[in-house]
Amino acid sequence: MIGTAIEQPMKSDGNPAKAARTRQQRRTGVTRQKLIEAAKSVFAERGLDLTTIDDITERADVGKGTFYYHFKSKEGLIRLMMREMLAELVAAINKRCAGIEDLPTLLDRIIGAHIEFFANRWEDYVLYFQGRADLTLQEGYQGLETPFVNYLESIEELLDAVIKRRLADLELRRIACAVAGFVSGYYSFAVIATDNDTVDDTLRSLRGALVASLARFINESVSSGEKDGSERVAW
Amino acid sequence: MIGTAIEQPMKSDGNPAKAARTRQQRRTGVTRQKLIEAAKSVFAERGLDLTTIDDITERADVGKGTFYYHFKSKEGLIRLMMREMLAELVAAINKRCAGIEDLPTLLDRIIGAHIEFFANRWEDYVLYFQGRADLTLQEGYQGLETPFVNYLESIEELLDAVIKRRLADLELRRIACAVAGFVSGYYSFAVIATDNDTVDDTLRSLRGALVASLARFINESVSSGEKDGSERVAW
DNA sequence: GTCGTTTCTGACGATATAGTCGAAAATGAC
DNA sequence: GTCATTTTCGACTATATCGTCAGAAACGAC
Numbered sequence: 001m002i003g004t005a006i007e008q009p010m011k012s013d014g015n016p017a018k019a020a021r022t023r024q025q026r027r028t029g030v031t032r033q034k035l036i037e038a039a040k041s042v043f044a045e046r047g048l049d050l051t052t053i054d055d056i057t058e059r060a061d062v063g064k065g066t067f068y069y070h071f072k073s074k075e076g077l078i079r080l081m082m083r084e085m086l087a088e089l090v091a092a093i094n095k096r097c098a099g100i101e102d103l104p105t106l107l108d109r110i111i112g113a114h115i116e117f118f119a120n121r122w123e124d125y126v127l128y129f130q131g132r133a134d135l136t137l138q139e140g141y142q143g144l145e146t147p148f149v150n151y152l153e154s155i156e157e158l159l160d161a162v163i164k165r166r167l168a169d170l171e172l173r174r175i176a177c178a179v180a181g182f183v184s185g186y187y188s189f190a191v192i193a194t195d196n197d198t199v200d201d202t203l204r205s206l207r208g209a210l211v212a213s214l215a216r217f218i219n220e221s222v223s224s225g226e227k228d229g230s231e232r233v234a235w
Numbered sequence: 236m237i238g239t240a241i242e243q244p245m246k247s248d249g250n251p252a253k254a255a256r257t258r259q260q261r262r263t264g265v266t267r268q269k270l271i272e273a274a275k276s277v278f279a280e281r282g283l284d285l286t287t288i289d290d291i292t293e294r295a296d297v298g299k300g301t302f303y304y305h306f307k308s309k310e311g312l313i314r315l316m317m318r319e320m321l322a323e324l325v326a327a328i329n330k331r332c333a334g335i336e337d338l339p340t341l342l343d344r345i346i347g348a349h350i351e352f353f354a355n356r357w358e359d360y361v362l363y364f365q366g367r368a369d370l371t372l373q374e375g376y377q378g379l380e381t382p383f384v385n386y387l388e389s390i391e392e393l394l395d396a397v398i399k400r401r402l403a404d405l406e407l408r409r410i411a412c413a414v415a416g417f418v419s420g421y422y423s424f425a426v427i428a429t430d431n432d433t434v435d436d437t438l439r440s441l442r443g444a445l446v447a448s449l450a451r452f453i454n455e456s457v458s459s460g461e462k463d464g465s466e467r468v469a470w
Numbered sequence: 471g472t473c474g475t476t477t478c479t480g481a482c483g484a485t486a487t488a489g490t491c492g493a494a495a496a497t498g499a500c
Numbered sequence: 501g502t503c504a505t506t507t508t509c510g511a512c513t514a515t516a517t518c519g520t521c522a523g524a525a526a527c528g529a530c
Contacts, residue, residue: 022497022498023496023497023498024496024497024498024505024506024507027496027497027507028506028507031507031508044371044372044373045372045373045374046372046373046374047284047368047369047372047375048284049282049283049284049285050284052486052487052488053487053488053489054486054487054488062508062509063508063509063510064488064489064509064510064511065489065490065491065507065508065509065510066507066508066509068488068489068490069506069507069508069509070507073488073489074488125371126371126372129368129371130368130371132368133282133364133365133367133368134282136279136360136361136364136365137279137280137281137282137361138279138280138281139280139281140282174441177421178421178441180420181417181419181420181421181422182416182417182420182421183420184416184420185415185416185417185418185419185420185421186412186413186416186417186420187416206409206413206452208451208455209448209449209451209452209455210448212447212448212451213444213445213447213448213449213451214444214448216443216444216447216448217441217444220443220444257527257528258526258527258528259475259476259477259526259527259528262477262526262527263476263477266477266478287516287517287518288517288518288519289516289517289518297478297479298478298479298480299479299480299481299518299519300477300478300479300480300519300520300521301477301478301479303518303519303520304476304477304478304479305477308518308519309518
């Protein structure tokens with residue numbers, strides 16, 4: 001069988017983690033990972049669109065054909081990377097938010113998880129932001145909505161478990177958008193505004209205000225929902 | 236004299252507005268504007284990077300050479316468009332915020348100005364967001380920082396005029412980042428989250444919470460600044 | 471109308487990139 | 501060692517895009 005080139009997170013080995021049995025599997029995994037990390041690195045420099053396959057293979061120090069052996073196209077690679085990165089982010093958020101009962105603490109943890117996650121992973125942040133920007137386009141990369149929607153949904157689940165009154169789907173989605181949008185929105189401007197890398201500290205200092213804002217927003221949603229139980233179309 | 240191709244907002248005519256005296260000047264202005272609007276339209280579909288000169292000239296229904304007669308390159312056009320769009324946004328913000336004395340009202344107006352500005356100008360919003368995303372790259376388009384920094388600075392000026400205690404530059408900048416980042420950050424996620432175009436209503440409903448959050452953030456900055464007058468490096 | 475200037479045109483050469491493919495290298499089983 | 505299989509390689513073709521340029525068309529002055 002020649003040429004897998006499927007977008008699978010790894011050899012669908014079923015095995016837990018990094019331990020690849022044979023030397024060949026190990027070598028393949030290394031090459032694949034080299035390509036992904038090279039891509040991440042170039043993406044953070046030139047952006048998704050202007051990065052060429054040659055850029056990636058040259059930085060990964062492999063032949064061009066090797067890329068196409070592992071991935072169907074640049075778009076396929078982007079899908080894969082976005083999926084994996086957001087899955088990691090979701091995992092970090094969930095880990096950080098296990099067992100929380102009250103809303104303000106949960107919001108603080110969710111925001112904190114974002115900050116910690118991106119703190120030392122600039123390339124992932126660029127990937128995240130470039131992906132979001134791509135979503136605003138009519139003809140962006142295919143299949144990028146799904147991982148982002150999943151990411152929003154996992155935030156919604158956390159919130160839903162803590163908020164007493166049941167919220168409408170649309171309300172929940174709006175709150176999740178607010179959480180995700182606020183964090184990265186501020187981040188994106190802070191980038192051009194501060195010289196050194198005090199960005200994280202800066203964002204951290206905004207946390208309290210953000211949590212208060214979101215808690216208030218959610219409370220308003222809940223109470224406005226209570227006033228007229230059924231009518232929530234126009235808000 | 237052949238080939239202007241400079242990035243000027245218009246013929247440096249000195250004249251106020253649209254009234255171009257001669258037919259030739261009018262025709263040139265129309266062509267130029269056709270190109271800009273065609274570019275805006277294609278940018279909103281394919282993004283800045285993947286848009287080709289041919290895309291633009293074809294949509295504008297002019298020959299390819301015409302583009303190079305008016306603009307030096309795609310990058311030059313992007314700079315120009317970004318500058319003009321942000322200048323318009325700043326003008327709208329300033330108009331909406333004239334004579335405001337208290338901080339919460341000012342914040343509300345600034346946010347409101349953003350919402351109103353982008354409400355019926357989807358293509359401009361995409362331009363704005365794509366530009367911001369480009370700022371995260373190491374090798375993005377040249378000369379895009381300046382207009383964005385100017386935009387932040389004009390927000391800072393408004394805030395500085397209202398806040399009693401003088402804030403350090405860095406603090407002001409952070410607050411401006413927060414305002415700009417929050418608004419567009421939420422917007423960007425709401426895009427993929429809601430089917431219809433209730434995005435504006437949604438954002439509007441967040442306004443109160445945002446204003447409260449920012450006011451609190453600013454108050455914290457001010458009071459924390461009062462506690463130790465000189466020490467504000469690490470915050 | 472003529473004529474000099476400005477504006478527009480699209481074919482063209484140069485270059486860059488995507489994706490393919492046959493061959494080579496590495497691996498593992500024997 | 502042999503041999504089949506997996507993985508890697510990079511030259512190659514086809515295509516797309518940039519930016520140029522000589523000339524055409526529109527214009528304004530006369």
